[in-house]
Amino acid sequence: MNLFQSIQSLERAMDVSSLRQRLITSNIANIETPGYKTKDISFADILKQEQSNVNNFSFKGYRTHPSHFQITSQSNSYQHRIITDNRTSMLNNGNNVDIDFEMTKLAENNIWYNTLSQLINKEFSMLRLVINEGRR
Known part of the structure; x- marks a missing residue:
């Protein structure tokens, strides 16, 4: 397993959450635009790709001692798919933005991003603790 x-x-999850935030705010901004259809990102595709990346390393470095860090190449790129919902229309002008639903998604995404931020801060504080050999 790679140390980082x-x-x-x-980091990738925060990038996806940031993209989702932009899509949701774009949906809200276009609430009055005739014919506008809501957009969102497919988390299932990203999660499936991330899980497959865990076991698929294309490069492994040679370690001369078992306590050395393992060197592996792992793809830092992910493919996201933006989904446009063409199924519904909320207004007579063909627009399908539901402000209540979009605001709920916005709040949910905000909570998710804050949770990811706290988790990454925890990871860095554990690394800091290791670097300082347990001293604060």
Whole structure:
């Protein structure tokens, strides 16, 4: 396992959450735009790709001692898919933005981003503790 794998995974999750925030705010901004259809990001595709990346390393470095860090190459890129909901229309002009639903998604995403931020801060404080050999 890569030493910084959890930090990299959290970083990618924060990137996705940031993109979702932009999509949701774009939906809210276009609430009066005729024909506008809501957009969101597919978390399931990203999660599936992230889980497959855990076991699929294309490069492993040679370690001369068992206590040395393991060197592996792991893809830092992920493919996201933006989904446009064409199924519904909330207004007569073809727009399907539901402000209540979008505000709920916005709050949910905000909580998720804050949780990820706290987790990454915890990872860094554990690294700081290790670097300082347990001294604060």
